[in-house]
Amino acid sequence: MIEAIKARRSIRHFLPTPHSKEQLEEIVRAGMAAPSAKNLQPWHFVVTEGKAKERVCAAMEVGIERERHFPMLPDTRHYLDGAFETLRVMREAAALILITSPIARPLSATMTLDQRVTEICTAQSVGAAIENMCLQATALGIGSLWICDSFFAQAELRAEAGGDSELYALLALGYAAEEPAARPRRTLSETAEWRTE
Template structure:
């Protein structure tokens, strides 16, 4: 298993080859099998491909255009170019899975300490589901890209998806057209502290 983790890469170039539905279902099942805080399983998956893909891309593009004029995330303006690049990656990938948290709270309202902990626990759970999905994709010979740039188009994508809850992330999938090298990792000794 450690070799699959070590060899997994974030893929940003995809071949124009459809993914067999059983592969997508296996990836989704891997997400569903993730551990979750209090077994809440705070996830819902929306698989976008085919004709729906162009509508999704249009919503993303409208969000990026709106963000350049009237930003929801003004402190992240320097990342807008990267988000436009992500849109092109989503255009290439044959499948994008949107992950929503049906238990998500409205983050524009003040949170109590208990709400904040609830959100952190659910975020950890959804993160585990997405990581399981990226590893399942790698095991099937597929590439994936875990996408958070969707938050630049949050209003538009939420309106299009109409989810119950909060849009959390997206995961693009496809057969890789590239084989990037591993990105550097911090040294083991810098991130691990032993207390015995």
């Protein structure tokens, strides 16, 4: 697995080559195998291809355009151009997986401290599932892009996913049309510290 960890890249250019349903199932099963707080498995995956994927892209575009005029996230408007680039990637991808959580509270919810802790645990669990899927895709020779720009179209994509779960992210999948180099990482000494007392 360390090979997949080292080889994983965020892919932003995909070939038009489709992959099999069996490969997509392997990727989703990897997500399902992730650890989760209290074993709640707080995730739901909506796998889209073809016309269903086109509807997801259309919902993303509607959300970005709405965000231009009626922003839900006014302090991050400067990232909207990046969201349009993400939309281009989504359209190139062979499949898009919407990752939702049926137990998550809406973004606008006011929470008690206990509820906030639960949300943090849910986010960690869902993040572990997404990383597992990225690594399984890499092991299968499939490229992936973990997408968080989806928050600009949160309401529209949540409705497209079924409306009962809060959207956490999208995962774009497809055979890579690029071979990006590894991006620089901070050194071990900059990132971690050891304490013995």
